[in-house]
Amino acid sequence: MPYLCRKNAWLPLTLGTSTGFFFAYFMVYTLFGQKSHLLEIRSWKNAEDLPGDGISHFHLPEDSSESEELSKKVRVLCWIMTAPSNLKTKTIHVKNSWTRHCNVALFMSSTTDDNFPTIGLETGEGRDKLFWKTIRAFNYVHQHYLNEMDWFLKADDDTFVIVDNLRWMLSNYTPDQPIYFGKRFKPYIKQGYMSGGAGYVLSREALKRFVEGFRTGVCKHLTPTEDVALGFCMPLVGVIAGDSRDTEKRETFHPFSPEVHLNVRYHHNKLHWYWIYSFYPAVEGPQCCSDLANSFHYISPEYMYTLEYFAYHLRPYGYQYRYQPLLPENADKLPVHTQNETVQSNRTISDVDIKP
Numbered sequence: 001m002p003y004l005c006r007k008n009a010w011l012p013l014t015l016g017t018s019t020g021f022f023f024a025y026f027m028v029y030t031l032f033g034q035k036s037h038l039l040e041i042r043s044w045k046n047a048e049d050l051p052g053d054g055i056s057h058f059h060l061p062e063d064s065s066e067s068e069e070l071s072k073k074v075r076v077l078c079w080i081m082t083a084p085s086n087l088k089t090k091t092i093h094v095k096n097s098w099t100r101h102c103n104v105a106l107f108m109s110s111t112t113d114d115n116f117p118t119i120g121l122e123t124g125e126g127r128d129k130l131f132w133k134t135i136r137a138f139n140y141v142h143q144h145y146l147n148e149m150d151w152f153l154k155a156d157d158d159t160f161v162i163v164d165n166l167r168w169m170l171s172n173y174t175p176d177q178p179i180y181f182g183k184r185f186k187p188y189i190k191q192g193y194m195s196g197g198a199g200y201v202l203s204r205e206a207l208k209r210f211v212e213g214f215r216t217g218v219c220k221h222l223t224p225t226e227d228v229a230l231g232f233c234m235p236l237v238g239v240i241a242g243d244s245r246d247t248e249k250r251e252t253f254h255p256f257s258p259e260v261h262l263n264v265r266y267h268h269n270k271l272h273w274y275w276i277y278s279f280y281p282a283v284e285g286p287q288c289c290s291d292l293a294n295s296f297h298y299i300s301p302e303y304m305y306t307l308e309y310f311a312y313h314l315r316p317y318g319y320q321y322r323y324q325p326l327l328p329e330n331a332d333k334l335p336v337h338t339q340n341e342t343v344q345s346n347r348t349i350s351d352v353d354i355k356p
Contacts, residue, residue, distance in 0.1 A: 067164050067167075070164070070167045070168065070171060071101075071103060071164075071167060073171070074150060074151065074167040074170050074171050075103045075148070075149045075150045075151070076102055076103055076149065076150070076151045076152075076153055076163060076166060076167060076170070076201070077102065077103060077104045077105075077106065077141055077145050077148075077149040077151070077152050077153065078099055078102035078104070078105045078106070078153045078155060078161070078163070079105075079106040079107070079108050079137050079141060079152070079153070079154055079155075080094055080099065080105070080106070080107045080108065080155055080156070080157055080159075081108055081130070081133055081134070081137070081154065081155070081156055081157065082094075082107055082108065082109050082118065082156075082157040083109055083110065083125050083157075084109055084110065084111055084113065084118075084125075085125075086157050087107075087109075087113065087116050087118065089301065090157045090158060090301055091107060091116070091157045092116075092301075093301040093302075093304045093305070094157050094159075094304060095107070095116075096304075096305075097160070097304040097305060097307075097308045098160055098161050098162070098163060098304070098307075098308060098311075099161075101163035101164060102153070102163055103149060104145060104148075104149060106119055106137075106140075106141065107119065108121055108133060108136075108137040108140070109121065110122065110123050110124055110125050110129070110133070119137075119140060121133050121136040121137060121140075122136075123136060127224060128224040129224075130196075130224065130225075130226040131221060131223070131224055131225070131226045131229045131230070132221070133226075134154065134226050134229075134230060135214060135221070137154070138152070138154075138202070138207060138210055138211060139211055139214075141207070142207055142208070142211045146204065146207065146208070149204070150170075150175035150203070150204055151170050151175060151201050151202070151203060151204070152201065152202045152203075152204070152207050153166070153199060153200070153201040154196075154199060154200055154201075154202075155199035155295070156196065156197055156199070156297070158197075158297065158298055158299050158300070159197060159198065159199050159295055159296070159297050159299065160295065160296050160297075160299045160303075160304055160307045160308075161199055161294060161295045162292075162293060162294060162295070162311050165252070165292040165293060165294050166201065166294045166295075168292060169181070169244060169252060169292070169294060170201070173203065173242070174203075175203045175204035175205065176203070176204065176205050177203055177205060177240075178203065178205045178206050178209055178237075178238050178239045178240060179203050179205075179206060179239065179240045179241075179242045180194060180200055180201060180202045180203065180206045180234060180239055180240075180241065180242060181194065181200060181201050181242045181244040181253070182194025182195055182198055182199060182200030182201065182244065182253045183195040183198035183200075183244075183251065183253035183254060183255050183295075184241060184243070184244070184278075184279035184280065185227075185231075185277040185278065185279055186277060186278070186279040187276075187277060188228055188231070188232070189228075189231045189232060189234075189235065190235070191234070191235055191240070191241040192231070192241050192279040193227055193228055193230065193231020193232075193234070193241065194227060194230075194231065194241065194253070195227055195253065195255045195297075196226045196227035196230075197227075197255050197297035197298070198253040198254055198255045198295050198296075198297050199253060199294075199295045199297075200227070200230075200253075202239075205239075206234070206239045209237035209238060209239055210230070210233060210234070210237060210239065212237065213233050213236060213237040214233075218233075218236050218237060219232070219233035219236055219237065243280075244294065245280065245290070246290040246291070246292060248287075248290070249280070250283065250287060250288065250289060250290040250291075251280070251283070251288065251289060251290060251293075252289075252290045252292060252293050252294040252295075253293075253294050253295045254288075254289060254293065254295060254296045254297065255274070255297045255298075256274075256296070256297060256298055257296050257297070257298050257299055257303070258289065258296055258307075260298075261284070261288040261289055261296075262285065262286060262288060262289065263285075
């Protein structure tokens with residue numbers, strides 16, 4: 001019997017060695033294989049580096065008639081603040097993702113680039129130029145699109161917007177109301193102001209008053225901080241800072257990415273500037289964000305396509321949206337406009353009488 005035990009001792013040794021080898025292989029693959037995969041994803045720099053064309057996605061037939069009808073009645077112009085150095089690394093991904101859902105999409109830069117295309121604002125680059133870019137950009141859309149569009153959205157080239165949700169929210173108002181929406185902050189201005197990074201949207205009437213405010217000198221360039229400076233102007237020309245929260249009092253515009261707002265660890269410090277700046281009580285965790293969120297900020301180029309997939313393609317089987325749009329009373333009188341394009345223009349802003 002002792003001899004048999006010694007004779008078969010190789011069996012547990014072999015099994016132990018094999019198990020250890022496969023476990024080690026699994027750990028190495030998990031740690032280094034997936035890491036290299038992430039590095040490969042993060043190496044995408046330009047649209048041509050992305051798998052496929054970055055925008056194609058096969059869908060079984062679905063009913064989008066409600067969204068299409070709303071896009072005719074609530075016409076949204078989106079203008080994106082960008083820079084020449086960002087076009088191939090950031091802005092191209094904005095162009096290939098969410099801005100395709102805008103009625104009109106314009107890319108505003110310091111210089112004109114007919115190939116992208118961008119509209120040159122002739123302001124130079126840098127944080128101290130952001131408000132001049134904003135002033136000139138809104139003057140441009142006022143000149144060329146005032147009567148064609150109803151709402152005018154400003155966003156950065158690292159902002160992601162769910163335009164269909166934005167239209168649904170705006171359908172409760174009319175473009176003739178002097179109002180603007182965004183993530184509302186409270187310092188400096190009694191009615192608050194809207195975060196520049198989360199994006200903000202002006203009604204047609206608000207746009208008129210903003211442009212007129214600078215033409216007449218009621219509004220001035222008092223600070224280079226774009227969103228605060230615009231916030232100072234709004235009450236001077238009678239534009240209201242609107243409440244963009246949903247019926248459950250959840251925010252729809254967000255100055256950070258989804259995981260930052262959803263993960264309570266990020267906001268546990270009540271002295272963090274976000275808690276201090278929020279006009280409404282800040283909410284952390286799953287109740288932070290509306291089911292019909294409008295925007296998120298600090299979105300990487302790759303993450304643009306992830307959010308596009310989650311917003312427009314991922315479907316949990318068996319669930320249907322319970323929301324129906326509440327259209328403004330005069331919705332049936334609004335002119336129908338079906339333009340859905342990225343506008344290419346050789347015009348610059350030089351004909352606008354605004355001097356930095």
